[in-house]
Structures are given as C-alpha cells and as structure tokens.
Amino acid sequence: MPFATVVADGHPGMADPVSPSASPRRSFLKEAAAGAVGACCILIPAGAAVVAWLDPLARSADGDALVPVGKLSNLPADGSPRRVTIVTSRNDGWTRDNAVPVGAVYLRRTADRTVEALHSICPHAGCFVDYVPARRMFFCPCHESTFAEDGSINDPQSPSPRPMDTLDVELRGDEVWLRFRNYRSGIQQKLPIA
Ligand code: FES
Structure with missing residues (x-):
C-alpha cells in the first residue's frame, strides 16, 4: 500500500530520495543538533547565574526597590506619625x-494624598527615636x-547634626510604597550608607 512521507516543511509529499550513504550522515546531524540544544539549556541558565553573582547591582537590586509599607487610609488625618517596621x-x-x-x-x-x-x-x-504623642x-x-x-530640629541644643532623614515615598492607590535606605550618622550631610 502506498504511503505519504512528511518532509521538512511539514507537508505530505513524495518520498525523499535518500541515498543509502546519506542516512548515517543525517542521523549524525540530528544527534549533533540535539546535543547543541541540550548544551544551550544547561549553559544559558548557568551563565545567567554567574552574571548575577559577579554583578553587584544584580546582587543588591532589592536594596533600591520600593517596598509596600502600609495603607494610606490607616494613617491619622491629623498628621501624627505611625511607626512601621x-x-x-x-539577596x-x-x-x-x-x-x-x-x-x-x-x-x-501631610495632606489628603x-x-x-x-x-x-x-x-x-544611631539610636532609635521615639515619638511622644x-x-x-x-x-x-x-x-x-x-x-x-x-523631623526638623526643634531645639538648638539638640546634639543631632541634622533633621531626621526623609525617605522616598510613592502612593499606589491606597498603598504606601517606600524606598528604604540607611544614612550615616554624626555628620551634617545626609549621605546614604552604601
Ligand atoms: S543618638 Fe540621638 S541624640 Fe545622640
């Protein structure tokens, strides 16, 4: 009974006129291609891991990210502060x-939004500052x-060399997002700790 053969473009057609000597070569090429694909599957993730390890920006990416810290609706409208961890x-x-x-x-x-x-x-x-309601x-x-x-210094006798450090805040709907950083103590300039 005659039968169709699927050729490279995926359409049924006439049988490929394969010579006996071409068959082992084709098999070799198939195995080589499969080996190359397998090597890529292993080497690409391994390469990405090495880049992440070597690149200090990749390692500290979370340090510069905004993080959610609470809801706007939970903050008192009179401007009094709430402490959040x-x-x-x-990483x-x-x-x-x-x-x-x-x-x-x-x-x-400090205002509606x-x-x-x-x-x-x-x-x-570097001590923790308390709020006195x-x-x-x-x-x-x-x-x-x-x-x-x-956060401003309200007593000229205060030993602090600068006001309390402010941090970047972003509102996303009712959520408050914040970029958390630590700053050097004991100096007038507000300098982030690397
Ligand atoms: S650490 Fe706050 S006044 Fe000295």
Whole structure:
C-alpha cells in the first residue's frame, strides 16, 4: 500500500530520495543538533547565574526597590506619625531571605494624598527615636535630641547634626510604597550608607 512521507516543511509529499550513504550522515546531524540544544539549556541558565553573582547591582537590586509599607487610609488625618517596621527580601548572591526586618520608619499624612516618611534612626549616633504623642514631637533618649513632627530640629541644643532623614515615598492607590535606605550618622550631610 502506498504511503505519504512528511518532509521538512511539514507537508505530505513524495518520498525523499535518500541515498543509502546519506542516512548515517543525517542521523549524525540530528544527534549533533540535539546535543547543541541540550548544551544551550544547561549553559544559558548557568551563565545567567554567574552574571548575577559577579554583578553587584544584580546582587543588591532589592536594596533600591520600593517596598509596600502600609495603607494610606490607616494613617491619622491629623498628621501624627505611625511607626512601621520595614520588611523586605535580602539577596546576597548565594541565598535569598524573604521577610527580613531591616529597620523602621515613621509615616505621617501631610495632606489628603501626601505622605512623609522619616527614618527612625537618630542622625546623631544611631539610636532609635521615639515619638511622644503628648508633646507631638520626636525624642531621642540617648542624648536628648528633639525633633518636630516634620523631623526638623526643634531645639538648638539638640546634639543631632541634622533633621531626621526623609525617605522616598510613592502612593499606589491606597498603598504606601517606600524606598528604604540607611544614612550615616554624626555628620551634617545626609549621605546614604552604601
Ligand atoms: S543618638 Fe540621638 S541624640 Fe545622640
């Protein structure tokens, strides 16, 4: 009974006039192509992993990312701050830790859809700054620096060399997203720690 043969373009047609000597060569070419595809499957992911390990930007990509830190609707309308813990993932090139607490910030609503974020670390020597609701100000217990609700120094005697550090904030609907960074203490300039 006659039968059709599928040729390279996928259409049935006449049988390929294959010579006996061409068959082993074709088989060799098929095996070589399969080997090349297999090698690509292994080498491409391995190459990407090596690039990620060698590239410091790839390793610290999460450090510059915005992270969700809460809801706008949960912040008091009177501008008083709420302290929130920043939880993010950390990738050191070899391992990835999810949900690692890396610090804390104070969020406060300054207008209907405007939020300010203040780092909770004192710029003087790195202690945690407390918020004192009764006096509507921030107070650092280590050396008694005081700050107004907007983070500015409100006492000329405060040893802090600069106001509390602000952080970048973005509103996405009702969600507050923030770029968390730490800054050097003990100096007037606000310089991020690399
Ligand atoms: S660490 Fe805050 S006043 Fe010194």
